[in-house]
Amino acid sequence: MTETTTTPASAPTPEQLDAGRRAYELDRAHVFHSWSAQETLDPMTFVKAEGSHVWDADGRRYLDFSSQLVNTNIGHQHPTVVNAIVKQATELCTIAPQHANAARSEAARLIAELTPGDLNRVFFTNGGADANEHAIRMARLHTGRKKVLSAYRSYHGGTHLAINATGDPRRIPNDDGDSGVVHFFPAYPYRSYFHSDSPEQETQRALAHLEDMIVLEGAANIAALVLESIPGTAGIYVPPPGYIEGVRELTAKYGIVYIADEVMAGFGRAGKWFAVDHWGVTPDIITFAKGVNSGYVPLGGVAMSETIYQTFAQRPYPGGLTYSGHPLACAAAVGAITAMREESMVENAARLGEEVFGPELLAMAERHPSIGEVRGAGCFWAIELVKNRETKEPMAAYGGSSPEMNELIAALKSAGMLPFANFNRIHVVPPLNISDDDARRGLAIIDEALHLADAHVA
Known part of the structure; x- marks a missing residue:
């Protein structure tokens, strides 16, 4: 090719x-x-x-x-995306997010076709950080809980909550300890925090550690676990076999919303449409940005399960953005997904x-x-x-x-x-x-x- x-x-x-x-x-x-x-x-x-x-x-x-x-x-x-942006600009450059528009509707449809399971509802944001912010907000409102579990050696964005969820040194100057985020050690075989001798042992010990954290922090207080399916900036350390499946099982066991951060790993980067597809796992929420339209116009989003969606079916969701589902950004997403499929x-x-x-x-x-x-x-x-x-x-x-x-x-x-x-x-x-x-x-x-x-x- x-x-x-x-x-x-x-x-x-x-x-x-x-x-x-x-x-x-x-x-x-x-x-x-x-x-x-x-x-x-x-x-x-x-x-x-x-x-x-x-x-x-x-x-x-x-x-x-x-x-x-x-x-x-x-x-x-890429000409398909450039032409899609130009065409959209001649028809409808912008419209407020409370109104439906063809570019946003089609982008949501295409994304829903690609997400695993029943993650068929899409809330659009301007990028990955605010996608993670809104995903955590949704999880807190859905569960009525406050705490969030996030891994060390991770990156989830530069806005206030997203940077506190982040587990790399950029968090430290911004971390006042009041965000409700609790960090845990991830599975990372090369620099194992658990002194593991094999990938299988790393999975076993990392999952045992995670469950200990859930129990000791109080499962009834934990709204969400946010985890990069394959951590990006933190080192592209691919989880060992069984780890992602184990995380899914633990979150389901304790009623914790599992947020898969696919901002960097998603949309083909890891050789699947979403990196979680490598393990056949369906999280409760997927956050995305970057590759959805290759950054030609800023765009991110939250794809949620029907269960999460139903929380807000009759109850207003208290959040939004002026540029949520911006027509130019969504047209770029339609163009990018189309080009990725065709080629x-x-x-x-x-x-x-x-x-x-x-x-x-x-x-x-x-x-x-x-x-x-x-x-x-x-x-x-x-x-x-x-x-x-x-x-x-x-x-x-x-x-x-x-x-x-x-x-x-x-x-x-x-x-x-x-x-x-x-x-x-x-x-x-x-x-x-x-x-x-x-x-x-x-x-x-x-x-x-x-x-x-x-x-x-x-």
């Missing part, structure tokens, strides 16, 4: 390059960036994108192995994982002593870098970076790749329709650059 592009790849025009240089000046003068100390920044400026590539303000082309923030699942400027992108992601990324990353791990582990599925992989394989000392401390990682990231960019890096990991997360040649070229760039990391192995 080859990536879909609007026109043959060509360099940016002089006008685009001039606009890019002006954009940098204005950015530094006026824009406040997220997650950053403002005066330490030197942001890259991009002026053009197409398929699996982006161009900077100097006219240099990069292979986008990051899918930006792991959201451009269908690549850049078999989800199947292609599964094939790439099985035939290209999995085998070549495993071979790379044999060559490079700096690789502690590779793991993933579909177009969703992580390379965990260590200074010592025996001790598993990370190449960068948890919650930070390091000179060694900065050197590696700089080398990848210099070789013409836009990487996704977090702490001591490089994530392999290109568009689902990347060509095999570009996928292998990206892996070759990483393979060459890893010699720099190998030099720091004890």
Whole structure:
């Protein structure tokens, strides 16, 4: 399968390059960036994108192995989605969410076709963080309970409740301990919190720990458990066999709403429409965003079971957004889902994982002593870098970076790749329709650059 592009790849025009240089000046003068100390920044400026590539303000082309923030699942400027947005803009740019509109109705229908079980009702949000906020609110109102269980080494968004549900260091400066969120240790075989010797033992011990948490916190007080089906930014650590099924059984046993966070893993990223499909599990709620329309226009949502829906059938749901189900965003979702189906992108992601990324990353791990582990599925992989394989000392401390990682990231960019890096990991997360040649070229760039990391192995 080859990536879909609007026109043959060509360099940016002089006008685009001039606009890019002006954009940098204005950015530094006026824009406040997220997650950053403002005066330490030197942001890259991009002026053009197409398929699996982006161009900077100097006219240099990069292979986008990051899918930006792991959201451009269908690549850049896909004509089906661009045309859907343009067509919608000529007919109905916006309408208040209390009114029905064709784009939102069709997007909801398509999403309901893809979700497992009876998750056939969709509440649209503007992104993944507010999807998780509303999912938790629904669970609390549905159960009449307050507490929420969430895993360490997770990410659920940057809004107040979502960041408190998050289990990575970005939560800490925002956590006053009053959100009602209780964190538990996830199943993570490579860095097991339970000193497990096998995936089976990790599943058994992690589930025992989770049940202990439920009992000790008081099951009658717990509204929801929110869990990334395959954690994304936190490390793409695929749950061991039986874990997700066990989580579903425990939540059902104790009457806890199971919220599957599929914001990053959903819409084909892990080689299934939703990552929970790998285990045949149906949660009570799925939250989504990113890949639903590849981020062409901001969109997220909550897909809920009939049981959750019935709570609000005659009782008003106390929540909403001005741009819930925005016509342009929903038209983009219809276009993206249509393109993914017509071009078999989800199947292609599964094939790439099985035939290209999995085998070549495993071979790379044999060559490079700096690789502690590779793991993933579909177009969703992580390379965990260590200074010592025996001790598993990370190449960068948890919650930070390091000179060694900065050197590696700089080398990848210099070789013409836009990487996704977090702490001591490089994530392999290109568009689902990347060509095999570009996928292998990206892996070759990483393979060459890893010699720099190998030099720091004890």
